[in-house]
Amino acid sequence: MAEIKVEVPKELEVGAKMLGKEELSRIVCEALKEQLSEELMFKLADELLKESKLTDEIALKLGDELKERVSKRHGL
Numbered sequence: 001m002a003e004i005k006v007e008v009p010k011e012l013e014v015g016a017k018m019l020g021k022e023e024l025s026r027i028v029c030e031a032l033k034e035q036l037s038e039e040l041m042f043k044l045a046d047e048l049l050k051e052s053k054l055t056d057e058i059a060l061k062l063g064d065e066l067k068e069r070v071s072k073r074h075g076l
Contacts, residue, residue: 004032 006028008016016024070076 004028 019027
């Protein structure tokens with residue numbers, strides 16, 4: 001596993017020391033996984049949509065139409 005050096009801001013130093021190295025490492029690892037996953041999903045979505053001719057306006061219109069159909073179907 002790669003090692004990453006993390007600088008803890010002054011206002012978090014006391015809490016970080018209280019948690020200990022292992023607990024802090026676990027927290028940072030979980031946060032990093034979550035953030036990387038989110039960033040990679042956006043990057044993939046951008047790559048998939050870069051050739052799309054679908055505009056924001058058309059997407060919103062289609063979304064509204066879909067909501068209307070679903071509400072009619074379910075009697076809402």
